[in-house]
Amino acid sequence: MIDQRHDTLDHTPRCGDGRAPDPLVPAGWLPMREYGEDEVDFVIVGTGAGGAPLAAKLAEQGFSVIAMDAGAFFRPLEDFASDEMHQRKLYWTDDRLVDGDNPLQLGANNSGKAVGGSTIHFAMVSLRFRPEHFASRSKLGYGVDWPIDWREMWRYYEEVERMLHISGPVRYPWGPKRPRYPLRVHPMNAGAQYLARGAKALGIDWTETPIATLSTPIGKAHPCVYRGFCVTGCSTNAKQSALVTWIPRAIRAGAEIRDLAMVGRIETDASGRATGVHYHRADAWHFQKARHVVAAGYAIETPRLLLNSANAAQPDGLANSSGLVGRNLMVQLNQAAWGEVDKEVRAYKGPPSLAISEHWNYTDAGKDYLGGWTYMSQGPLPAQWARTLARTRGLWGQALVDEMNRANHTVGLKMVGEVLPNEANRVTLADETDQYGLRIPRVTFSYSDNEKRMMRHAVAFMKQSLEATGARDTWDQMDDTCHLGGTARMGRNAATSVVDADGRSWDVPNLWVCDGSVFPTVGGVNPSLTIQALACRTADRIGALARRGEL
Amino acid sequence: MADRYPDYDVLAKWDSPSFNDKTREILHARMKLLPRSKHLGEARVATLARLVQRVTPQPEGRAPANTLALVIAKIDADAGDGFRPAGLPRVRAAWQCALDAINAEAREGHGAAFADISDAQADVLLKALSEGQLHGAAWGNLDARTFWSWRLIPDLVSAHWAHPSLWSAMGFGGPASPRGYLRQQAGYRDPWEAEWEHA
Ligand SMILES: Cc1cc2nc3c(=O)[nH]c(=O)nc-3n(C[C@H](O)[C@H](O)[C@H](O)COP(=O)(O)OP(=O)(O)OC[C@H]3O[C@@H](n4cnc5c(N)ncnc54)[C@H](O)[C@@H]3O)c2cc1C
Ligand code: SF4
Numbered sequence: 001m002i003d004q005r006h007d008t009l010d011h012t013p014r015c016g017d018g019r020a021p022d023p024l025v026p027a028g029w030l031p032m033r034e035y036g037e038d039e040v041d042f043v044i045v046g047t048g049a050g051g052a053p054l055a056a057k058l059a060e061q062g063f064s065v066i067a068m069d070a071g072a073f074f075r076p077l078e079d080f081a082s083d084e085m086h087q088r089k090l091y092w093t094d095d096r097l098v099d100g101d102n103p104l105q106l107g108a109n110n111s112g113k114a115v116g117g118s119t120i121h122f123a124m125v126s127l128r129f130r131p132e133h134f135a136s137r138s139k140l141g142y143g144v145d146w147p148i149d150w151r152e153m154w155r156y157y158e159e160v161e162r163m164l165h166i167s168g169p170v171r172y173p174w175g176p177k178r179p180r181y182p183l184r185v186h187p188m189n190a191g192a193q194y195l196a197r198g199a200k201a202l203g204i205d206w207t208e209t210p211i212a213t214l215s216t217p218i219g220k221a222h223p224c225v226y227r228g229f230c231v232t233g234c235s236t237n238a239k240q241s242a243l244v245t246w247i248p249r250a251i252r253a254g255a256e257i258r259d260l261a262m263v264g265r266i267e268t269d270a271s272g273r274a275t276g277v278h279y280h281r282a283d284a285w286h287f288q289k290a291r292h293v294v295a296a297g298y299a300i301e302t303p304r305l306l307l308n309s310a311n312a313a314q315p316d317g318l319a320n321s322s323g324l325v326g327r328n329l330m331v332q333l334n335q336a337a338w339g340e341v342d343k344e345v346r347a348y349k350g351p352p353s354l355a356i357s358e359h360w361n362y363t364d365a366g367k368d369y370l371g372g373w374t375y376m377s378q379g380p381l382p383a384q385w386a387r388t389l390a391r392t393r394g395l396w397g398q399a400l401v402d403e404m405n406r407a408n409h410t411v412g413l414k415m416v417g418e419v420l421p422n423e424a425n426r427v428t429l430a431d432e433t434d435q436y437g438l439r440i441p442r443v444t445f446s447y448s449d450n451e452k453r454m455m456r457h458a459v460a461f462m463k464q465s466l467e468a469t470g471a472r473d474t475w476d477q478m479d480d481t482c483h484l485g486g487t488a489r490m491g492r493n494a495a496t497s498v499v500d501a502d503g504r505s506w507d508v509p510n511l512w513v514c515d516g517s518v519f520p521t522v523g524g525v526n527p528s529l530t531i532q533a534l535a536c537r538t539a540d541r542i543g544a545l546a547r548r549g550e551l
Numbered sequence: 552m553a554d555r556y557p558d559y560d561v562l563a564k565w566d567s568p569s570f571n572d573k574t575r576e577i578l579h580a581r582m583k584l585l586p587r588s589k590h591l592g593e594a595r596v597a598t599l600a601r602l603v604q605r606v607t608p609q610p611e612g613r614a615p616a617n618t619l620a621l622v623i624a625k626i627d628a629d630a631g632d633g634f635r636p637a638g639l640p641r642v643r644a645a646w647q648c649a650l651d652a653i654n655a656e657a658r659e660g661h662g663a664a665f666a667d668i669s670d671a672q673a674d675v676l677l678k679a680l681s682e683g684q685l686h687g688a689a690w691g692n693l694d695a696r697t698f699w700s701w702r703l704i705p706d707l708v709s710a711h712w713a714h715p716s717l718w719s720a721m722g723f724g725g726p727a728s729p730r731g732y733l734r735q736q737a738g739y740r741d742p743w744e745a746e747w748e749h750a
Pocket of ligand 2: 213223224225226227228229230233234235236237238239350351731
C-alpha cells in the first residue's frame with residue numbers, strides 16, 4: 001500500500017471520551033476536558049505555531065477553549081517512520097492551484113496538516129527578527145512597519161525560547177544583547193563545519209544555529225540523536241514542535257483539542273459578529289458556538305477560510321473591508337549553492353541547519369536591493385535531493401542516478417531571504433471544490449526584480465564561501481522558496497490592514513487571526529519563533545482586554 | 552556505472568536499532584507492492600513501465616526497485632501533493648492523458664508503441680518532452696513541459712528513491728530511529744554507515 005491520504009488515522013479522531021493522545025508516550029493518553037456543543041469563549045482554527053500557544057495561554061487564563069485542526073493527532077514514537085514517502089501524512093495535500101510567473105511549491109515545502117501544524121515537520125531554526133525589520137519602512141525605507149515595537153517582541157521571544165528549550169550559542173554575534181539560550185549548542189555536522197570555514201575565510205561572523213531540538217533530555221522527551229529526518233517529523237520527540245510542547249500544556253490547562261476537524265466556514269449574525277464555526281469531522285458537518293473565533297490556519301488556509309465565509313453583509317469575504325484578505329502573500333527565498341568536496345559530508349546526519357550566518361541580514365551596505373537574508377547549512381534527504389537535481393539541473397535517466405550516487409560528497413548552503421510585500425501576490429478562491437465541497441485556494445506568486453537581485457547576490461556569495469573551503473563543480477539552485485507569510489496583515493488602521501496589533505479584526509470585533517498570515521513583512525529569518533512570540537502576546541492582550549471589559 | 556558502496560545494504564540493518572516497528576511495517580508493505588492498476592489499463596501501464604525504465608533506471612547489481620508499482624499506486628489513489636499549476640488536471644487525469652499522448656507521439660514518429668521503440672528513440676522523445684517540443688493533438692489542453700516538470704519527474708523520482716536499493720547505492724544511512732548517529736563531522740562515519748570504496 002502506498003500510504004497516502006487514506007491512512008486510517010485520517011478518518012478516526014483520537015481526541016474524545018475525555019482524553020487526548022499523550023504525544024510523548026506510546027499508546028499514552030492525557031485526560032482532556034470537553035465542551036460538547038456548548039458555547040465556548042474561544043474556538044481556534046488551527047493548532048500550529050500560532051494556534052497552539054494561544055490555546056495554552058488562553059486556557060491558563062481560565063477561558064474555555066476548543067482548538068480544532070484538520071490534521072491528525074500523532075504520537076511520534078509509534079506513528080512516525082524514518083521515511084520521506086510515508087511521512088507525507090504530515091503535509092497539507094488537499095488540492096490547491098498555483099500560478100503567476102513563479103508558481104509556488106506547497107505541500108511538504110511549507111504546509112503542514114496535523115495537530116502541531118507545520119512545526120511537526122519544520123527544520124527547527126529558531127531566530128529572532130532583526131529589530132529594524134519590525135519597522136522597515138521608517139528605519140530602512142521599504143515595506144511597511146509593524147504596529148509592534150521590537151522591544152516588546154524581545155520579551156516574548158525570551159518566553160518562547162525558554163518554553164522550547166532552544167539550544168544556542170553563548171554569544172550571539174548580531175543584534176542587541178539577548179539572554180543566554182536555555183540549552184548548550186549541538187555538535188556541528190559536516191555541513192555546518194563547511195559553513196563555518198567558509199565564513200571565516202570570507203571574514204564574516206557565523207554561529208551555531210539556535211535550534212528547537214533538545215541537547216539534553218527533558219521530562220519525557222529524549223535528546224536529539226542526529227538522525228537527520230527532521231523535515232519528515234521527529235520520531236524521538238527531541239524536536240520541540242507545538243505537538244510536544246504547547247499542546248500538552250493546553251490540554252492540561254483545560255483546552256479541548258478536536259483533531260481531524262476541518263473548519264469550512266465562520267458563521268456571523270445579523271450584526272456582523274462571529275457566532276461560531278461549521279466544521280467537518282467523522283463524516284459529518286457540525287456547528288460549534290463560540291463567543292470568539294480565531295483563524296490560525298497559516299497564510300493560505302486563513303485567507304481561504306475568511307473568503308469562503310463571505311455573507312450578504314460582507315460579500316467579499318469576512319473581515320475584508322480593506323480588500324487585503326489574501327493579498328501581500330510572501331514567501332522567503334530559499335536559493336542554494338552546492339558543490340563537491342573530497343571529504344565525505346553525509347548530509348543526511350543531524351538537523352539540516354546547524355550553523356548559520358546573519359551577516360547579510362544585519363548589513364545593508366553593498367547591496368543593490370532591499371531587504372535581508374540569512375544563510376545556513378543544508379541536509380537534503382534522498383527523494384528531495386533527487387527532485388532538486390532533476391528540477392534544477394534537468395537530470396534524468398542514468399545521469400541522475402550517477403549524480404545521486406555522489407551525494408555523500410555534496411555540500412550546500414541555503415538562504416532564507418526576505419520577499420517584499422506585493423499586493424499582486426495573493427490567495428484567491430478557485431471555482432473548483434475540494435473533498436468537503438469547499439472552494440479551493442488559488443495561490444498566485446511572481447518574483448519582483450528586487451528579489452531577483454537579492455538571490456543573485458546571495459547565491460554568488462554562498463558559492464564563494466563553498467569555494468573558499470575547496471568545493472569543486474559548484475552550481476546554483478535558483479528556484480526554491482520556503483515559509484509563507486502575509487495575507488491577513490496586521491497594522492495601525494482598518495484601511496491598510498486586516499487585523500490590529502493584537503490580531504483582532506477591524507471589521508468583526510470577535511474574530512481574530514493568530515498565525516503567520518498577520519506578518520506585514522517577513523524579514524530575513526525563519527518565522528516560527530516570531531509567530532509563537534506573537535501568539536503569546538495576543539494571549540496576554542486578550543487577557544488585558546478582558547480585564548478592562550473590552551473583549 | 553556501478554555504485555561506490557558495493558558491500559553496503561541498508562536492509563542489513565532491518566533488525567538493528569536503526570529501524571523502528573513503524574518503519575519496518577511500511578517498508579515491508581512498500582517492497583511487496585505489485586504493479587496493478589484499477590484505472591490505467593494495459594496499454595497505459597506498458598507506456599508507464601517504459602517511462603520508469605528510461606527516466607529512473609534500476610541500480611546496477613542490486614535488487615530492482617518497484618518504482619512502477621509505487622507510481623501506479625499514486626495514480627490510482629489520485630493522491631496529489633497539495634499543489635498543481637492552474638491548468639494541470641488532478642494526478643490521475645493528467646497521467647491518463649499524458650500516457651496516451653506519449654504513446655501517440657511514438658506511433659506518429661516511429662509507427663510503434665512507446666513501449667516498443669528503441670532506447671535511443673525513447674530517449675529522444677523524452678528529451679523533446681522535457682523541452683516542451685511535443686505538441687501532438689493527443690495532448691489536448693495539457694502542456695507537455697508542465698506535465699514533465701510538475702508531475703512526471705517528481706512522481707517518478709520520489710517513488711524511485713523510496714526504495715532501499717537506491718539508498719544503498721548512494722550510501723545513504725537509511726532509516727535511523729531510534730538509533731541515529733554519533734559521528735557527524737566531515738570524513739567520519741559510524742560503523743553502521745556505508746563505506747566508500749575507492750575506485
Ligand atoms: C519543511 C519546513 C521547514 C521549516 N523550517 C523552519 C525553521 O527551521 N524555522 C522556522 O522558524 N520555521 C520553519 N518552517 C516554517 C514554520 O513551520 C511555519 O512558519 C509555522 O509553523 C507556521 O505557523 P502557523 O501557526 O501560521 O501555521 P501552521 O503551523 O502551518 O499551522 C496551521 C494549522 O492549521 C490547520 N488548519 C488550516 N486550515 C484549517 C481549517 N480550515 N480547519 C482546521 N484546521 C485548519 C492546519 O492543518 C495546520 O495544522 C518550516 C516549514 C516547513 C514546512
Ligand atoms: S536529528 Fe534530532 S531533531 Fe532531527 S529528527 Fe533526529 S532526533 Fe529529531
